Amino acid sequence: METLSIYAPRLVTKRQSFTPGHRACSGCGEALAVKLVMKALGKDVIVVMATGCMEVISTQLPYTAWEVPWIHTLFENAATVATGIESARKALIRKGTPLSKAKIVAIGGDGATFDIGLGAISGAFERGHDFLYICTDNEAYMNTGIQRSSATPFGASTTTQPAGKVSFGQGTWKKNMPAIAVAHDIPYVATACPSYPFDLMNKIKKAVAIEGPTYIHILAVCPTGWRIPADVTIRLGRLAVETGVFPLYEVENGKYTLNYEPPQLRPVIDYLKPQGRFRHLTPELIDKIQQRVSQEYARLKEKVTQ
């Protein structure tokens, strides 16, 4: 069984509906995530995207990186636009227009998801539309220049919550967005990271096969905003998972499953150390983060065994 994984790359389609040539920074984990998402989704899909890096780098007039129908309108409403498309197609099909049962997928950054669009996402989940919402979380408002969001981790330095002589940057803990999605009683919630491409693509396929609203939260490493070299994106995503900072799990109808469980978590310092945004942290603060991560991880494991 072990050897099977070496054949796996061949199982991934070469077809790209999010095509190369876009303007993402080198090493962009978000663009990589979107590429994998689109490979998993195939052609019968309509993509709605919130304002943010991914929209700006992929659709500069008169060019487009998209080979599937794609719409961007505003920053905070991708979920709602998606539900409008879903409602429209359902009505049109019922009234006799021959349309495919295309998957409807909304994609937003952490700012679009955790902050400005949260109400719209909550409404869309509550109304029960059949669509997938994907958050590509690079832990700040990157498109506008690395400003903090409620997804920014404790201790990170951003341009609106910078570290300084009397500040260590972000003083709040990252909002638990997947838990908020789960609280809506939707059938499927999962976390993923492009450093684990098969896990990510399988989750996407699983989500869109389920009727009703689904949510996938993707950690997207951002070399520009995290102040790391462009060639360590994959490595950092792995470290986020291996340290327990970003565990990979699924919640199916309320039931938690941990998808990857390292025999022993690495210390968080392994993840924090390479990143410029955490450079200023004192051993005490790193300790504090370690405690929090261990505690959150334990809480998650409790949910898994329940």
Next chain:
Amino acid sequence: MGRRVAFESSCAIAEAAKMANIDVCAAYPITPQTHIVERIAQLIADGELDANYMPVESEHSALSGCLGSSAAGARTFIATAGQGLELMHEVVYVASGMRLPIVMAVCNRALSVPLSIWGDHSDAMAVRDTGWIQIFAENAQQAFDLTLCAFRIAEDPAVLLPTMLHIDGFHLSHVIEPVLLPEQEEVNEFLPRYHHPFVLDPKSPVTMGDFATPALYTEAKVGQDVALRNSLKVILQVFQEFGERFGRDYSPVETYKTEGAEVLLLTMGSFSEVAMEAIDRVRGAGEKVGLVRLRLWRPFPFEQFRQVVNQARLLIVLDRALSFGGPGPVCSEVQAALYHLRQRPQVVGFIGGLGGRDISVEGFQDMVHRGINKAKQGKLGEIEVFDVREQ
């Protein structure tokens, strides 16, 4: 041959949306718009209308849902008022920029603060520059007729622009009047199913809502402006065809006893009907007055407007919104439309009817007389708020 029913204007609009066989309606409650969307919900609940209803969590989402729906090719209807239209503001621009033929009924309402649920045109004026076609109705029959016209105009392949129908909150939205309803087949002939040339569908992928650098933004926006200006041709055609089919004629600038009139009063919306009564009385007293009712606010019907007013000596304009620190928005528009003409009336502006305050027949008579006196005294540029308490 249709039937005659007593309808609240709100229900008349809902009935028109039903006869237009809309596919999607998104709604969020706000007085005085609620009766429209409640009625549509009931029509769907009773199986009289086959549409999907999106009971969203805010007006921002209501119109955002409509963006998606319309972009997917569905006939899409929405209604709002006052604060609701304000909360939608950025979405309003996107609908026109994307050329999505959404039809929106706005039950015109004053804006906070102080909180007022009653009518004026502050909400309409705040979306003046958003690129929507904007039409004002004066009574329940017009509200019904113009809703049908709005879909036909918006969806015309030469137009493809969202269209707003303004009806005065309470003064019109909650008034019960007789309405002639056409047969469904007649409506179907006037308003067949439409097909947007660029919809979101995997069969023919399109990218909508791109990002533009300074190299292309101007061209994109000018294209939109040209489309809005050119829509006037289609609006005229649709009004004409509507008249031929249903026997009720509409035009961008409507008149009442303007022939040979030396003094004209200009109003928009339901106050026009009261103003007509005042015109009759002032005429009875020997003054040569007439009434101009601006039906089409955007695109502004420059030609038609000039033709109606250029023989008059004086034009008295009523604005039902304040442009704080400036002239009334309709008044300044009208003045701009006339400024370069050699023969043009003098213009006097009044602001009144704010936050639901009535203007009676006597009030309009008074306004006409005051306007005439102001012109005589050369106080043309003065901005006067009508019927305001001193203390």
